Amino acid sequence: MTDIIEAYLKKVLQQQEQVEIRRSEIAQLFDCVPSQINYVINTRFTIQKGYLVESKRGGGGYIRIIKVQVLDDLDMLNTMIEIIGDSITEKDAKSVVQKLYEDDIITKREAKLMLVAMDKSLYTGERVIDNRLRSNLLRTMLVNLKYEEPNKRKADHS
Template identity: 40%
Template sequence: MRNISDLIEQYLKQMLQDSNEGAVEIQRNDLADRFSCVPSQINYVISTRFTLEKGYLVESKRGGGGYIRIQRAELPALKSITPFLLGVIGEGVDQGAAEGLIYQLEEAEVVTKREAQMLKAAMSREALALKLPLRDEVRARILKAMLIALLSK
């Protein structure tokens, strides 16, 4: 059985998919009531599963009538994606950010599911058994090299 966080994530993604604008505005309390959970559970889902690394922009307005706006962040056109990705990765990247970027590339169908799985395996702490900050630097170099090879098809 799926947990409440998975159900909330799925619901929000479906709302985004059904939206003509590619964005949704929700009220935290309304969503919490819908799923019979506390509003902090909604905050947790949004802050962990709707991040920029995973391809989402989140805007929050607090107070009376406040809302949370979630929208997909579109990747640049394929021809300009390599410089964009190299800039995002920088000189070092942690595992979470690398996996989020890979997830975003897979969702946008820039890489296949299999390519994404191989990228994630190469980015894992287990594969890169080095001390920080060297691990993040090596991860960034490997990720850049692999993405350049994949996107030069």
């Protein structure tokens, strides 16, 4: 069911830059509970995946999903570096890498190497420390990509 709801919302977002929904209306449309709509939005429409979500609670409440428009590779790298911040979970780090790969900002090989470096098996098991180390490593990788020769990057994607 979550895949169907996600596909529906993404189809709407292909036709317009943003969609404004009411949780109860979408739940009724798909004959599910409103919390399932929350789950889809919280897991499938994250900033790491290129979406900004705004919500307003109450009687006239809504959830607005906006597809983030990125001007170029450098802008995307800067945005991701900012999103990563000082700490990032393995799941969110993998989402960042996936988004960069899907948007052709990194190659398949770069993505594989980054994913290996994000794997929890390489860390201490102390969540706070691991998330900070993972963040530092991923941000350093992305900063390094920002200063690579643009023509070489384009050739690598071919």
